[in-house]
Amino acid sequence: MSKKLLLIVNPRAGMTKSRGPLFDAAAIYSEAGYLITIRNTRRRGDAMRFAETMGKEYDLVVCHGGDGTLNETINGLMRIPAEYRPRVSYLPGGSTNDFAASLSISADPPVAAQSAMRLRPRALDVGRFNDRHFVYVASFGAFTKASYSAPQDVKNVFGHFAYILEGVRDLDTLRPYPMKLTAGGEVFDGEYLFGAVSNSTSIAGMMKLNPDDVAFDDGEFELLLVPVPKTPIALQALTRALLYQEYNASEGLIFRHVKHVVAETDDAIPWTLDGEYVPGAQRSEISIVENGIEMLL
Secondary structure, three states, rough: OEEEEEEEEEEOOOOOOOOOHHHHHHHHHHHOOOEEEEEEOOOOOOHHHHHHHHHHHOEEEEEEEEEHHHHHHHHOOOOOOHOOOOOEEEEEEEOOHHHHHHOOOOOOOOHHHHHHHHHHHEEEEEEOOOEEEEEEEEEEEHHHHHHHHHHHHHHHHHHHHHOOOHHHHHHHHOOOEEEEEEEEOOEEEEEEEEEEEEEEOOOOEEEEHHHHHOOOOOOEEEEEEOOOOHHHHHHHHHHHHHHOOOOOOOOOEEEEEEEEOEEEEEEEEEEEEOEEEEEEEEEEEEEEEEEEEEEEE
């Protein structure tokens, strides 16, 4: 009896790339015994709708697109009761695939498909931000706008460089974000240039965490806060910490392993979830769904 596979494809992600490798990947899944149904997204929200309404009828849901398409797919699947939730596989097709980089998923679809069919499923934690889910990061502040403001056609042509261009533009509007964060029994009340609650070794394609500091199924996030430097010495320490990824050793950065975060602000500061814009709220609660999905890598 054939197993059933739902392939959700964002045709706009990486439009300059050939579709041949995707067909090769589909052939690999087929040879592994899967009967494939393909759904192309046409507008925002399609991937989530396909995953939620169709996912429980399938043994495996495969997502092809960028981090935003993956985010939608996971959000849809998380609306399915855990006992009916299918396994997931990911064929990266976007411009900057932080999640794929963290888990060493090949950007070549046939290679990623071969790996997924060869290896055992792996349980992964999923984040929850108020009433939405995220795969690998919820962030605010400097450079987060770059991930969702770079136009899709620019991302397709320039790839990761498009994010760098938008990030440089962000420097013109670099400002402190007053916020109180409660996490792991500690309270951090101050002004921050950037903050992230992540389950990833790569954030916005620009910031890297040591793989030794990140486990994807340990029921914990990594909280990284970049405070506004008050003195030239503090600025120097902060710059060095970011440049050399000295998050644990730096006195200029805040780095913790946490299970739950509450962020409170006077103004509604916008966030991004896996690079997708989320309207700001004065109070945001971030929690974790341990082993929320099983992924074939």
